[in-house]
Amino acid sequence: MSAHERDLGRVQSDCGRDAGAYVLDALEPEEAASFHRHLDACAICRDEVQRLREVVERLPLAAPQLAVPRSLRRRVMRGLRDGGAQGAVGHGAGRRPWRGAVPGGPFARLAGATPAVALLGVALLAAGATYAGVKLTEGSGSHERVVRARVTSPAASAVVRVHAGRAELVVRDMPAPPVGKVYEVWLARAGRAPAATSALFDVAADGSAAVDVPGDIRGVSEVLVTPERRGGSARPTHAPVITARLA
């Protein structure tokens, strides 16, 4: 009898018929509790559950594997450095980016592990300009340049952070795009029509968003945002709602 036949033969056994649904978390709560108790007394089912659980633990990889947006990593690390104990954070830029934190607060937690990061934060506090309560480095010629954007919505604000040839757009209090549309980011270079990017975004409930601007930002004169159909457009179909002049 082959291993296949033995394993498949075990499936025919009635004992453990709930094992598959159990490891898939698909039993009703009472059934799950009952089967869980059964496992204490049944070594066969324990083995079965263990074997099937190995499969279920790999099931997430059946999903198409995607790149993690850089802005997501930044938001998580920012939340972590903000203390990470203040409840769920929103989707967007966050209300208290770690750069604006007071030394000795969240930085104290990091001091031992990431001295360079903590020192950078202190340096920014010393040399930066102020924007919405956050210390920035515009014009300082140091690590990051921050450009305040023009936004058509009076209540909204937006900045583009440029660092090492790459850029991030951060918006606050931005109204949601019209129904059925998303915001699309465009890059304009002198004398050329704005070029579409793959950056399409919506805003969180509080109007915030942080979006990586794809590609090398060098030579770009303006970063523009327009509302476009879902999936994006090849050419802008609306006037820009955000305009950031980089050059």
Added chain:
Amino acid sequence: MALVPEGHARAFEVVFDRHAGPAFSLAYRVCGRRTMAEEVVQEAFLSLWRSGARYDPARGSVRAWVLGVVRNRAIDALRRHVARDAQDVADEGFADRLPSPELTEVQAARREESRVVRAALDGLPPEQRQVIELAYFGGFTHTEIADMLDVPVGTIKGRMRLGLTKMRLALKDPAEMIA
């Protein structure tokens, strides 16, 4: 991971970098919306940071622990969203627009493992693959699936068990995939 409960941000960054890819991919597979998937992963990792002390190595790998949390949150988020706004249109296609990263060895290995697992799942008879996908990625119970497919609950349980067993065999030895 042992350092995380002590508040070592660096250790947590390693955990994030190692597992964020599968986590985001899973969240997107469940939610079908990039924004929601990002929110799910963000909240899941920050909750893990806050509750790192509750990780029990005896109960499985870090990856299984992380992805379990992400899956539960993704299913919850999807249900809340469906309940709140059934009219919303999924932003299908967003994932395809994500920039392709330069493949590191780790990423290449993950993609290869993903290919193997997907082949094992795709190799199942459709009725077995369907119930596994509905349960795992859809968060449906076997009774909900039975109602949905108009099939007895016992049949659904049997398909789940048989499908997972076949997948296990296929993953152990892809050449022995059973039709």
